[in-house]
Amino acid sequence: MKKLQNSLYITKDGVYLHKQRETLLIEQKVKGEKQKLMQLPIHSIGSIFCFGNIMVSPQLLGFCGENGTHLAFFDMHGHFLANVVGKQSGNVLLRRQQFSVDEIAANELAKHIVAAKIRSSRMLLLRFRRNHTSTPQIEKAIQRLKQIIEQLKDVSEYDKLLGLEGEAASHYFAAFGDMFKGNTNKQLFNHRTRRPPKDPVNAVISLLYSVLGQEISGALQGVGLDPQVGFLHKERPGRNSLALDLLEEFRAYIVDSVALKLFNNQTLTDKGFVTDSLGGVTLKDDARKLVFQAYQAKKQEEVTHPFMQEKVQIGLLPHIQAMLLARHFRGDLAHYPPFAIKK
Structure with missing residues (x-):
């Protein structure tokens, strides 16, 4: 390992x-x-x-x-x-397998990733309800996400897949703000905004999404895969589409959970952020350090991998998923098993 x-x-x-x-x-x-x-x-x-x-x-x-x-x-x-990118590692035959995936197989792979993303999002909502409380918006999101997961089983068209993913994200982020305890924290997040983020919570999750995406890109290169050739995210010059694909599996489980803990424990408050003339919100230096400390602590935690059935550090999950994806392209695994915690 x-x-x-x-x-x-x-x-x-x-x-x-x-x-x-x-x-x-x-x-x-x-x-x-x-x-x-x-x-x-x-x-x-x-x-x-x-x-x-x-x-x-x-x-x-x-x-x-x-x-x-x-x-x-x-x-x-x-x-x-x-x-910085060094010499390309891995077997060129593996990358040829990655490049030769047909549309049907690509859509199937993308569907499994989307389903895992929605399961993780729903699980975060369920855990909050179990440990704290619930709201009508949280209940609505929990029920609708469950229905969308079932609908995905019969979807094969890429456009329908994107439509369901978008609907799931809309329900999830509509309920996301309700998980920040207290009236003050609820004012820190209204809805998902990016480039630039318009509130402190969006500033934190955008920052960590970006960092985690780069770690995933490095993990993919480490096993010999091309991080720019994706399936859920189509190719675009300069974009690491495959890294963004795998990032979907970890958004809620790693990044969103870290953000919730930081604000709900009052480790971060609105005093740790500044707003520019265009409404973009940025972390101050001290707040950014607190975010990275919490992120590193999360990576040190252990979890039982649902496919491998072994305890691993959360920080190793990108490397494990990259390895499993490479094994799938080589033909060692019939299906790629995306990461999603079931409990």
């Missing part, structure tokens, strides 16, 4: 990252003088995520590319900008 390595999040503007022997050195100029902020064993780091104006040495870029250390750059809103 792959070992879960640490992820490093760099959020301080103007810092400089470079490799010094077998360590990663993080420095910043203070009054013209270099000041060491942190020094870490470089081989213990699996991913480096840089937000804002971060400088990286050519030697560190080369090391990340050669060793498969995922290095990605984002703006301060969490929008993905670029990442």
